[in-house]
Amino acid sequence: MTCPVEFIDLAHRLADAAGEVIRPLFRQKLDIISKDDMSPVTIADRNAELAMRKIIEAEFPEHGIYGEEHGQVRTDADYVWVLDPIDGTHSFVSGLPTFATLIGLTYKGKPVMGVMDQPISNERWVGANGETTFNGNAVQCNAASTDMATASLFSWGIELLQSDRGSDYERLMKAAGRKRFGYDSYAYGSVALGFVDIVADFDMKPFDYCALVPIVENAGGVVSDWDGKPLMLDTPGYVLASANQDLHDQALSLLSGK
Incomplete structure (x- = not known):
C-alpha cells in the first residue's frame, strides 16, 4: 500500500x-x-x-x-x-x-x-x-550476510533469557557469531544501514515496533514475530528483524527448535 x-x-x-x-x-x-x-x-x-x-x-x-x-x-x-x-x-x-x-x-x-x-x-x-x-x-540492509555463524545479533537485554521463550532465544544467541545487548530501536536502524544483521526482542508494544517494520522492510530486510507471522497494530510480543530472508529463515528455525 x-x-x-x-x-x-x-x-x-x-x-x-x-x-x-x-x-x-x-x-x-x-x-x-x-x-x-x-x-x-x-x-x-x-x-x-x-x-x-x-x-x-x-x-x-x-x-x-x-x-x-x-x-x-x-x-x-x-x-x-x-x-x-x-x-x-x-x-x-x-x-x-x-x-x-x-x-x-x-x-x-x-x-x-x-x-x-x-x-x-x-x-x-x-x-x-x-x-x-x-x-x-x-540505504540497504546487508544482503550478503547469510551465515548465522558470522552474523551479528542485537537484543534489548539479557531479560530475554528469563522470558517465556528464553530457551528458544538461547539457541539463537549461541548460534550467532556476535552478540550485543542494548541500543533499543537504534539497533533496528543499524539493520537498515547494513551494519547489524539480526535483532530479536520480546515484550514489544505497537509503539515499539510499528515504525521499525517499514524502516527495515523497505531497506530489503525482513520483520516478523518469532513464529514468522507479520506484525500488525494488534500483535504485540516477540519481534525478529533480519537483514535478509536467508538469515531470517535460519533465525526462525533456531527459535522454533527445528
Whole structure:
C-alpha cells in the first residue's frame, strides 16, 4: 500500500516537533517516574508526545492515535499514528544518545510508514513506498550476510533469557557469531544501514515496533514475530528483524527448535 506523501511530510514535522522538546532536556536532571509496569518516564517523553498529538489532531482529526504516554483514540480508523516519543528512556535518562523518537503509521492495522529520529545526533530514518532513507539518502540492509555463524545479533537485554521463550532465544544467541545487548530501536536502524544483521526482542508494544517494520522492510530486510507471522497494530510480543530472508529463515528455525 502506497503511503501518501503528505503523511510522510507530516511525520517529518512530528519528528521535528518532538526533537524541539527533547533536546533541551537531554542530560538534564529530570524527575524519573515509574509507570505501572515499572518502566521509566519523564516530562520529556510526555511533552514530546503531546506536541506530536496536537499536530495530528489539527491536521487529520479523523486519524487514530496510539501513543505510549497518552493512550489511544480512534484506533478503529483506517489510518492510525503510532507514537513513542522516546524509545529507550533508560538510555535517555542515562545521558546516552541511543534513544529515538518513533513515528509509525498503520493502514487497516498494517505498518506502512515509519520514521525513527535521533534528535541529538540529528539522524533520521524514513521507510515507506519501497525505500528507506537515512538523512535523505537511500540505504540497504546487508544482503550478503547469510551465515548465522558470522552474523551479528542485537537484543534489548539479557531479560530475554528469563522470558517465556528464553530457551528458544538461547539457541539463537549461541548460534550467532556476535552478540550485543542494548541500543533499543537504534539497533533496528543499524539493520537498515547494513551494519547489524539480526535483532530479536520480546515484550514489544505497537509503539515499539510499528515504525521499525517499514524502516527495515523497505531497506530489503525482513520483520516478523518469532513464529514468522507479520506484525500488525494488534500483535504485540516477540519481534525478529533480519537483514535478509536467508538469515531470517535460519533465525526462525533456531527459535522454533527445528
